[in-house]
Amino acid sequence: MTRFVRSWLGVAATTATLVFGGGQAFAQKELVFGLQCDRTGPTATVGVNLCPGYHDYIGLVNSKGGVEGFKIKVLEIDNEYKVPPAMEAHERFKKEGAVLEGLYGTPQTAALNKKLEEDKILGTSPGFGTASAADGKRFPYTFPIAASYWSQAGAAVAFAKERLGGNLKGKKIAYLFYDNPAGKEALPILEDLAKAEGFEMRTFAVPAPGVEMGAQILDITGRFKPDFVITHLFGRAPSVSMKELKGKGFPLSKVVAFVWGSAEADIIAAGGMGVAEGYNTIQFAGVGKDFPVLKDIEAMYKAQGKTPPKEMDSTVYYNRGVLIAALHVEAVRNAIKAKNGAAPTSEEVKNGMESIKGFTLGGLVPPMEITPADHEGGGWVQIWTVKGGKLTKTKDWFQGYRSVIQKHLDAESKKS
Amino acid sequence: MFHRESGFFKTTYAADAALYPLPIAKWTVAALALLFVVIIPLTVHEYYLSILNLIFIAIVGALGLNILVGYTGQISIGHAAFMSVGAYTAANLAVKLGLPFWITLPAGGLMAAAIGVIVGMPSLRIKGLYLAIATLAGQLIIEWTINRVPAISGGAQASIEVDRPSLFGFSFNTQGSLYFFLLFFAVLAIIATLNLARSRIGRAFVAVRDQDIAAEIIGINIYRYKLLAFAISSFYAGVCGVLYTYYFGIANYEQFQLIVSIDYLAMIIIGGLGSVLGSIFGAVFVTLLPIVIRIFMEDVGSLFFTTAEMANVISGLRLGVFGGLIIFFLIVEPEGLNRLWRNIRSYFRVWPFSY
Known part of the structure; x- marks a missing residue:
């Protein structure tokens, strides 16, 4: 009985496949x-x-x-x-x-x-x-x-350190992030590095959908007056952040964005490459x-x-x-x-x-090495900067504070 | 036709309110049970079971929303937030205290019901669009709270992994076994809603929807029943959230954002407000239609386009066709698919005589 039903339904299923497709790997x-x-x-x-x-x-x-x-x-x-x-x-x-x-x-x-x-x-x-x-x-x-966002956070701080003359002691860094789990993920790394490197970090959350951040930008440029700004935004938010920072007179050369705030379209939406001159972005694949x-x-x-x-x-x-x-x-x-x-x-x-x-x-691909233990491949990134109307490479493949990130990964794996 | 209705006379109120209006309905239910419990799981590929699983979860959520919006007439766009309350309650209980699903599932529902009553309190003073905005506020507050309170969300990622549900040592960890797990709760929700609708409470809900002042005059405590509707609806939503949590193995607040509330509203409006079958039709329609359109277009499209081009065409066209079909069905029958089904049925009821 079951066999009969099965074969009959098999015929029906085959017909359905023929009608609706679902191509098999023939x-x-x-x-x-x-x-x-x-x-x-x-x-x-x-x-x-x-x-x-x-x-x-x-x-x-x-x-x-x-x-x-x-x-x-x-x-x-x-x-x-x-x-x-x-x-x-x-x-x-x-x-x-x-x-x-x-x-x-x-x-x-x-x-x-x-x-x-x-x-x-x-x-x-x-x-x-x-x-x-x-x-x-x-x-x-x-x-x-x-x-990952952890590796990007490490890279962003490493880049800021390089830009600020190799020493972050007593410097101020603002972290402007989209208020969702992905945005908050980098926080533990940044907090750790703030302690280790001796810089003052303050966080500025942008609520969804991220198109209104005038208050946060005013807080950053008017009150906190940081030496460097790290942004981690999605969707339309990156171009808004560029426009707002630029509008308040903050130099975009002292801004570095995580990987989802760094496409050509974002920069063009902010008013074109000319406006965003100096804006730095983190990339995990080659650009251009x-x-x-x-x-x-x-x-x-x-x-x-x-x-x-x-x-x-x-x-x-x-x-x-x-x-x-x-x-x-x-x-x-x-x-x-x-x-x-x-x-x-x-x-x-x-x-x-x-x-x-x-x-x-x-x-185009970083010199990564994927192993059974490390599925991230080392967390390599490049920094690209808007210069003369296009994105140009500022810093070749590097890993930022890999040991700190590894420490967090180890702690995380012990938790489970 | 073969569904003969003549010769059955209802002489008591109890008979009129019975779950089976006709003796033959028992056979219909038995046939459906055979189909879903025996034939489908034995013969259908796991992929199709996975789609059915998604439909089962959607049915539970849609039924809950229909109790509130369809039966009681209280608009809510905070349904997804109640799901997240249920999901995180269950996930925290399952992970921190190691409780099994048959405790976490009702607990998630009850917690959602409690929060639902609080969010539903504005309904005592406002109606319609005003209430919609009040529940929207509830949705945003709950989202914010879960995102911001690590004790609930379990850390920066706001997601808590849970193990697969298990019963007497048997773990529901394949689509096939999850099918039975989810089918059980979907059927339970359907039966509970059917019974609710024909009982005193359900009729009070309908009275509140149709004219709340009149309902109050005939002795229905509308405060109590409005809040009860919110509680029951949120209980369903909470259970729906728990089912999502166990199905995906994770509670993640990004699964329960505002857009999901809108999706569920779409389900019950397309399916038919104030009917159990309508909720089921809506859940099936909204879950299945994008998949069917895509599979259909993959086949037809491959005659005209390359794979790379087709991907772009399908995505855009699918949204267009989906939206177009919703508008089409609502123009043909504004009361939803359930009414359409009833029209077809009543046509064939007297077939081949039209009067």
């Missing part, structure tokens, strides 16, 4: 990658440029014959920065046999951490999720693969078009008789998409090589990801 030499994205939600400004970068790099790899002979099929699902669709997307990827997936969004990453571990599919969360996810022992299948891989992508489009997409001009986010795709491909490449050319399972891809080392893609 080709023998094909691997499926899952990609979550936000093209229509509150962070759409990031997604619309980041995800095309991901697709273009995969397209480039496929046009050159794939990775070790395997073609890659990307399945993208727009989760609109909502949590339930992210779970649905993960289950869909699992059904389609994805060997890895790119996560998108901090709450989404938090909600999927456990599921990834149970299903043994690795998920990457560059710039999202918690800093403690860098600990590969605690979150074995979550890979930040980019500098001066990379061989981007030239290859342009060449690929030209060979197909198309013009390269306009998203390529938003190099900050586009390049991050390329970085995510490149690390995914490298992980799979390592896994295939370790298996002598056979199709890897998702667990083997995880091992492949954990053996990434010395892969820089012509400078």
Whole structure:
């Protein structure tokens, strides 16, 4: 009876599949990658440029014959920065046999951490999720693969120290942050460093949606009068902060922004590159078009008789998409090589990801080393500055106060 | 047609208020039970179960909101905040005290009910849009509190990880087992709401909605019933939040922001205010429609576009189609999908004779 019902429903399911699609990986030499994205939600400004970068790099790899002979099929699902669709997307990827997936969004990453571990599919969360996810022992299948907010905080203080003449004793630093968990995450690191380096730190929270911060900026420029300002804002907030600081006469060369406050679009929204002259930003992927891989992508489009997409001009986010795709491909490449050319399972891809080392893609990717213990890859960042109408590199790949961050990671792992 | 209604006469009030209006309804329920308890879990792929799981959770939340908005007529846009109250109560109890889900789940609901009564107090003096703004304030205050008080939120990340629910040593840790876990609570919520609606309390709610002064004159204590509606509705919301917490394995305040309140309002308005079936239709519609549109367009779109182009097209079109369908359904039947279903049913009831 059950068998009868099962086969009958099997027929129905197959029909449904034919009608509704849900393409299976038919080709023998094909691997499926899952990609979550936000093209229509509150962070759409990031997604619309980041995800095309991901697709273009995969397209480039496929046009050159794939990775070790395997073609890659990307399945993208727009989760609109909502949590339930992210779970649905993960289950869909699992059904389609994805060997890895790119996560998108901090709450989404938090909600999927456990599921990834149970299903043994690795998920990457560059710039999202918690800093403690860098600990590969605690979150074995979550890979930040980019500098966490902790690492960014360390880098920001290191940069401020360099700018203020190598000594922070008695100096004043303001931390202007978006009042949500991600914004507050850097606080323990900053507080620690304030004690160790002897500077005075004060925090200024900007409530959601972050478009009104006149009072905070007045407080900073009028009362606190800091030597340096570190900002950690999202969405429209970064451009507002630039405009307000500039309006109150604070030199933008004494401001450094975390990774989500540093795209071309933010600077243009603040009144253009000319207005934001001197503004410093932290980046976890290379910026600009001066990379061989981007030239290859342009060449690929030209060979197909198309013009390269306009998203390529938003190099900050586009390049991050390329970085995510490149690390995914490298992980799979390592896994295939370790298996002598056979199709890897998702667990083997995880091992492949954990053996990434010395892969820089012509400078677009930091010299990171991902290990089973360190899924962040070292927390490398660059500082870029608005100079003469464009973003220019001020400081090459570096790690800020790595020992302090490691100390916090160790303390965090003992807690669980 | 085969759903014969003639020949059954109701001679008592009890019979009129019975859960099963006709004997055949028992068979319908039995068939549905067989479908959901046996056939679906045995035959359907885990992916589809995961979608059903999301629908089950949404049903609990939508039912709760419908009790308040649909039955009692008190507008609330703070529903998501009550979910977060339930979620954090349960998560804290589960992690700090190690309590099992059958204690944390009602505790989360009760805590949400208590907070709901406080947020609902303005309803004693104001109605309509004014009350909507008052509950909006409640939503923002609760969000702020959870974000700012580490004792509740468990630290800067404002998220608390919980273990999977387990019963007698059996852990609900796959979509398949969570399906039964969530189905149980969804069914419980449906039965409870059906019973509530046909009881004295439910009828008092409806009286308050239709005309509160008249309700007071016929002897209904409207203060008590308004607050009771807030309490019951928030209890459902709290339970919904706890279910989300156990389903995702984490309580995270960003899952329960204002936009989620709006989503749930959309569910009950599309589904039909003041009906249990409407809540279910709404939850199914809002959860399923984006997925169906996407899967459909993935197939059709692949004929015209490359993968990279399609991703952009799908996202934009999906929002457009989703919004368009909502407007379409509400123009066709302003009282929601439930009314549409009843119209179809009453058409076939007398088929093939139209009168």
